[in-house]
Amino acid sequence: MQFNQENRELSLKVVYYGPALSGKTTNLTALHARLNPDVRGRLLTVDTKSDRTLFFDLLPVFFETGSGLKVKIKLYTVPGQVMHSATRRIVLQGADAIAFIADSQVEQTRANNEYWRNMQDDLRLNGLTREKLPTVIQFNKRDLPNVRSLQELEDIRKRGEEAMFLASALNGEGVVETLHGLLSLTHVRLEQRLKIESQWNLTRKEFLSRIFSGFDLAGTHLSTAVS
Amino acid sequence: MSELVPLSVLQQRVPLGEVVDLVSFIEVCKSFSDLYRIGVKVFDAHGKRLVDIKAGSEDFCGYVFTFQTGKERCTATVGRVKDQPVPGKDVERIQCFTGARYLVLPIVYEMDYLGRAVLGPFVPDDLVELPSTLLDIGPETPNGSPAFDPPVARALMERFRRAPESTIHKILLHFGTILNVMVFSSYRVFLTGQLHLESVKESNRVLEDKNRELQANFDRLKELDTLKSNFLATVSHELRTPLTSIMGYTDMLLEGLAGPVKDEQQQFLKTIMEKSEALLGMITDMLDLTRAEASRVTLKRELTDPARILHDTFTTVAPLARKKNIEIRERVVGSLPKLLLDRVKVQQSVMNLAVNAIKFTREGGHIVLEGQLVEQGDGRFGGDSWLELAVSDDGIGIPNAQIERIFDTFYQVDGSSTREFGGVGLGLALVKSYVEAHGGQVKVHTVEGTGSRFSLLFPMA
Numbered sequence: 001m002q003f004n005q006e007n008r009e010l011s012l013k014v015v016y017y018g019p020a021l022s023g024k025t026t027n028l029t030a031l032h033a034r035l036n037p038d039v040r041g042r043l044l045t046v047d048t049k050s051d052r053t054l055f056f057d058l059l060p061v062f063f064e065t066g067s068g069l070k071v072k073i074k075l076y077t078v079p080g081q082v083m084h085s086a087t088r089r090i091v092l093q094g095a096d097a098i099a100f101i102a103d104s105q106v107e108q109t110r111a112n113n114e115y116w117r118n119m120q121d122d123l124r125l126n127g128l129t130r131e132k133l134p135t136v137i138q139f140n141k142r143d144l145p146n147v148r149s150l151q152e153l154e155d156i157r158k159r160g161e162e163a164m165f166l167a168s169a170l171n172g173e174g175v176v177e178t179l180h181g182l183l184s185l186t187h188v189r190l191e192q193r194l195k196i197e198s199q200w201n202l203t204r205k206e207f208l209s210r211i212f213s214g215f216d217l218a219g220t221h222l223s224t225a226v227s
Numbered sequence: 228m229s230e231l232v233p234l235s236v237l238q239q240r241v242p243l244g245e246v247v248d249l250v251s252f253i254e255v256c257k258s259f260s261d262l263y264r265i266g267v268k269v270f271d272a273h274g275k276r277l278v279d280i281k282a283g284s285e286d287f288c289g290y291v292f293t294f295q296t297g298k299e300r301c302t303a304t305v306g307r308v309k310d311q312p313v314p315g316k317d318v319e320r321i322q323c324f325t326g327a328r329y330l331v332l333p334i335v336y337e338m339d340y341l342g343r344a345v346l347g348p349f350v351p352d353d354l355v356e357l358p359s360t361l362l363d364i365g366p367e368t369p370n371g372s373p374a375f376d377p378p379v380a381r382a383l384m385e386r387f388r389r390a391p392e393s394t395i396h397k398i399l400l401h402f403g404t405i406l407n408v409m410v411f412s413s414y415r416v417f418l419t420g421q422l423h424l425e426s427v428k429e430s431n432r433v434l435e436d437k438n439r440e441l442q443a444n445f446d447r448l449k450e451l452d453t454l455k456s457n458f459l460a461t462v463s464h465e466l467r468t469p470l471t472s473i474m475g476y477t478d479m480l481l482e483g484l485a486g487p488v489k490d491e492q493q494q495f496l497k498t499i500m501e502k503s504e505a506l507l508g509m510i511t512d513m514l515d516l517t518r519a520e521a522s523r524v525t526l527k528r529e530l531t532d533p534a535r536i537l538h539d540t541f542t543t544v545a546p547l548a549r550k551k552n553i554e555i556r557e558r559v560v561g562s563l564p565k566l567l568l569d570r571v572k573v574q575q576s577v578m579n580l581a582v583n584a585i586k587f588t589r590e591g592g593h594i595v596l597e598g599q600l601v602e603q604g605d606g607r608f609g610g611d612s613w614l615e616l617a618v619s620d621d622g623i624g625i626p627n628a629q630i631e632r633i634f635d636t637f638y639q640v641d642g643s644s645t646r647e648f649g650g651v652g653l654g655l656a657l658v659k660s661y662v663e664a665h666g667g668q669v670k671v672h673t674v675e676g677t678g679s680r681f682s683l684l685f686p687m688a
Contacts, residue, residue, distance in 0.1 A: 055418070060337040060338075087426040090425050090426060093235050125232050
């Protein structure tokens with residue numbers, strides 16, 4: 001979180017973390033496709049010939065509040081391949097919120113667990129505490145066969161405190177909802193740390209509507225929630 | 228790892244001049260300036276000038292600058308071009324006192340102000356007369372210098388571009404689009420390069436930590452190994468003392484010093500003697516090895532005939548081989564020169580290999596003891612000369628995965644308690660330390676199920 005009181009600028013870093021091929025970049029691509037170009041920058045991707053993320057993807061979203069506060073949210077993905085552990089750690093530095101993109105397929109359970117543990121290590125090495133970081137889990141690839149059942153996901157949810165979202169990022173389903181859920185939690189954290197609502201007059205409603213009014217919400221669960 | 232990950236470039240705001248490749252950036256600006264016949268300036272967020280390309284205005288500005296008032300007004304205008312706040316994303320107009328104009332476009336990347344692009348000076352097409360702010364810069368000539376000459380100024384002004392402001396405005400917006408793409412691409416390349424570097428550094432940091440950990444473990448193991456060697460040395464020594472007594476008294480019994488011994492008793496005593504000797508052999512090996520491990524192998528070098536060593540070994544092990552119905556031969560290629568070797572240790576090494584070969588060769592098998600001179604190595608002037616003493620057999624061979632470990636202390640290819648072949652697994656470790664103490668090497672060539680060839684190489688010089 002970088003907050004420049006003098007210039008009235010707030011910069012937030014949201015990191016999409018998760019195992020290889022769980023759909024982190026696909027999430028960002030889907031968000032990019034739904035976002036009005038006026039409120040976002042270009043999607044910056046650094047990938048290999050085979051379309052695997054090499055270092056990170058970055059999608060900046062920005063807006064100015066009614067009280068003149070400039071807010072910039074940078075959405076990053078980490079590279080998922082095992083060999084890029086050092087890069088994952090670097091990208092995670094200074095994260096303000098985390099979307100953990102899990103693969104719903106049963107056989108990916110081990111990878112999900114492993115990356116969840118890696119994430120704790122990476123956070124610790126960056127001086128961050130997960131308990132204090134707004135975190136959501138997205139179960140992606142719901143459209144595939146052999147995925148965890150809803151009952152199983154409910155059991156998984158009970159093992160922790162993180163909010164869970166279902167998605168099929170390739171079809172653009174659930175990605176906006178995931179980000180909405182995460183940023184909603186982030187606002188709570190901003191209020192705790194910066195008194196964003198009481199001192200800067202940025203209510204949760206304004207924070208979310210400034211961002212999500214820039215999205216094409218057709219077909220999402222938010223089409224009526226945000227206006 | 229104790230330290231935190233160092234601050235990444237992703238967490239920092241980087242100045243425009245560091246993001247773009249300035250040389251190529253200036254080239255693009257230059258070609259743009261040539262195409263539209265207009266000056267281009269680019270400043271970073273701190274007002275540092277990155278690009279300054281003039282297009283026809285030099286002489287006019289130079290002329291105006293020769294007058295004190297002109298100089299002051301010019302400096303003020305340039306200051307405004309560079310620093311005047313440009314709120315928002317829109318083009319700002321900056322009027323020069325000469326009637327010329329500048330248009331300024333803020334360079335904003337993801338809401339961050341990175342600097343400004345300036346086109347100008349240009350002469351707006353609605354400028355008909357030179358303004359009074361220009362005409363009054365040099366009315367008098369106190370020190371004899373010529374007065375400001377409007378026709379000269381007008382002629383010089385004709386050299387730079389006259390155009391409607393709306394046209395320049397359009398050109399500037401176009402330039403802004405190009406800039407934006409350039410900044411994006413440069414930023415991408417810049418971040419990729421930096422992050423690559425950071426990732427390598429971070430991986431290196433992790434490896435260094437792991438290395439430190441490994442080194443610490445290694446040191447600890449070495450310490451334990453020394454403790455083990457000391458323990459073995461003490462134990463072997465302590466075992467030898469009572470064993471010597473056992474053997475001494477057995478010998479005395481055998482010799483009848485304690486009264487007559489019956490045949491059967493003599494047989495039993497002989498067995499006790501034989502087994503005690505075997506036990507003493509093992510204990511001696513253990514003691515030798517602990518010395519070797521502590522790098523305390525001391526060689527007693529003497530001029531030694533290698534062929535003799537082979538032959539002595541041959542005569543010693545031949546009865547053993549015969550007992551197992553194994554054919555054993557000795558073969559010396561050419562004549563072997565005498566060398567300065569520790570005869571006892573080399574003999575012991577060859578003997579060790581020969582006994583091993585007999586142990587691991589089935590009945591009816593073959594063993595050859597060989598001696599020859601070989602050349603080996605990739606020296607610039609050919610291989611070096613070595614004396615090779617080798618023992619080959621057509622026995623059971625050694626599995627590939629085990630070859631590296633057979634020289635380890637106490638290692639047995641078959642480590643089970645029910646294994647077919649006895650021994651404590653010290654032999655090869657001793658052989659290796661003896662040969663290496665001579666500056667030599669031990670090589671093994673083996674094919675599982677077909678046989679092995681152990682060769683001891685001693686340097687010739």
